[in-house]
Amino acid sequence: MDEFMTSADVARLLGVGPTSVKRWADSGLLPCLRTPGRHRRFVRTEVERFRVRQHEVHAPDPAQIEAWIRLIESECGPYEVHSALLFDRSRLGAWWRVAEQVGSVLVELGRRWERGQISVLQEHLASERLARGLARCTESIAVASSGPRALLAGAEGDEHTLGLQLAELVFRERGWSVLWGGRSVPTAEVRKRVEHGDCDLVALSAAASFSDEARLREQVRAIGSACAEREVELVLGGGGAWPDASAELPRFHRVRSFQELHELLGILGR
Secondary structure: OOEEHHHHHHHHHHHHOOOHHHHHHHOOOOOOOOOOOOOEEEEEEHOOOOOOOOHHHHHOHHHHHHEEEEEEEEOOOHHHHHHHHHHHHHHHOOOOHHHHHHHHHHHOOOOOOOOHOOOOHHHHHHHHHHHHHHHHHHOOOOOOOOOEEEEEEEEEOOOOOHHHHHHHHHHHHHOEEEEEOOOOHHHHHHHHHHHHHHOOOOEOEEEEOOOOHHHHHHHHHHHHHHHHHOOOEEEEOOOOOOOOOOOHHHHHHOOOOOOHHHHHHHHHOO
């Protein structure tokens, strides 16, 4: 007999938040049944199949990662990185897939720096080469001026922007125009922009090295309240110590992969 799981059970098994489970169910990616009280129930075998598919999508190709490391560690120019990104877009079929792969490249680059295999300068040079190539890609994606608009900003105190650049590819491919906030944007400035009323969504990014949960919680509280007043969506991304959803915090969407971001934007942009 089939075993049924609640949304909370599925979220724990897949290592995601309840919002992601709801989104997958509502979009038809993860089949579910409804109880007489309209609660979702999931068949465990279907959830296991979904987990396998997710793993296959996210599993990095070691050969491709190594090729990317060699490229950005060489003295190549932005045109070469741009060409490699376009080639992978053609090969993989979507920018979110390219973003997942490049994200794995960045993780490996960080590991090599931690192990002392590359110097700080080498890591910075490689990251800058990648950033310049990504900038050329995002600029080449045309977006209709009538489409939804998103503000992309690094959490206050976070100096990393490569994750945001990868996210911008996903936003633009989904038809969203982007206001580029960049690194460590003051919370008050983000609130002011939301209150100005010229964006439909705010996406905040915090890198895995940003472990100050209390600071991130206050940013979510301050920016989230402004978003709620203006009916602006709030999306939190990156591996930082973002707080879990709770009754005391404004509503937000937590995404942990570029695939999740791609799926969420498809729903919000309707």
